[in-house]
Amino acid sequence: xxxxxxxxxxxxxPTKLGMTSAFDDFCLxxxxxxxxxxxxxxxxxxxxxxxxxxxxxxxxxxxxxHSSGLGGVFxxxxxxxxxxYFEERGDVRQAIAREKEIKGWRRSKxxxxxxxxxxxxxxxxxxxxx
Numbered sequence: 001x002x003x004x005x006x007x008x009x010x011x012x013x014p015t016k017l018g019m020t021s022a023f024d025d026f027c028l029x030x031x032x033x034x035x036x037x038x039x040x041x042x043x044x045x046x047x048x049x050x051x052x053x054x055x056x057x058x059x060x061x062x063x064x065x066h067s068s069g070l071g072g073v074f075x076x077x078x079x080x081x082x083x084x085y086f087e088e089r090g091d092v093r094q095a096i097a098r099e100k101e102i103k104g105w106r107r108s109k110x111x112x113x114x115x116x117x118x119x120x121x122x123x124x125x126x127x128x129x130x
Contacts, residue, residue, distance in 0.1 A: 038095035041086040052080040083124040085114040
């Protein structure tokens with residue numbers, strides 16, 4: 001006897017914005033119910049010759065990974081572990097867009113941005129743990 005396969009797709013129902021699924025509604029409720037923070041950050045090495053721009057949702061943990069050599073290939077190769085700048089975003093898309101924007105800047109513009117928050121170019125890692 002031939003059995004018709006059930007669709008694995010969740011049921012769709014019309015909304016004011018068009019068609020949405022129960023799964024989409026579940027995801028949106030979960031996302032909106034617990035807002036995350038995303039951080040765009042800039043690291044440098046001990047000599048201050050290399051700048052690295054990154055994004056994370058857990059800044060303390062990510063900086064610890066960079067410091068212990070568990071970061072990506074670039075951060076291990078250039079030993080970037082001094083935190084010079086960070087900013088918080090409430091939406092991951094905004095954070096990604098900001099990261100891409102900063103990565104496209106010349107070094108002088110990145111340094112000017114860093115100096116707005118950190119004029120002495122101090123390592124901000126100790127201030128994170130407070």
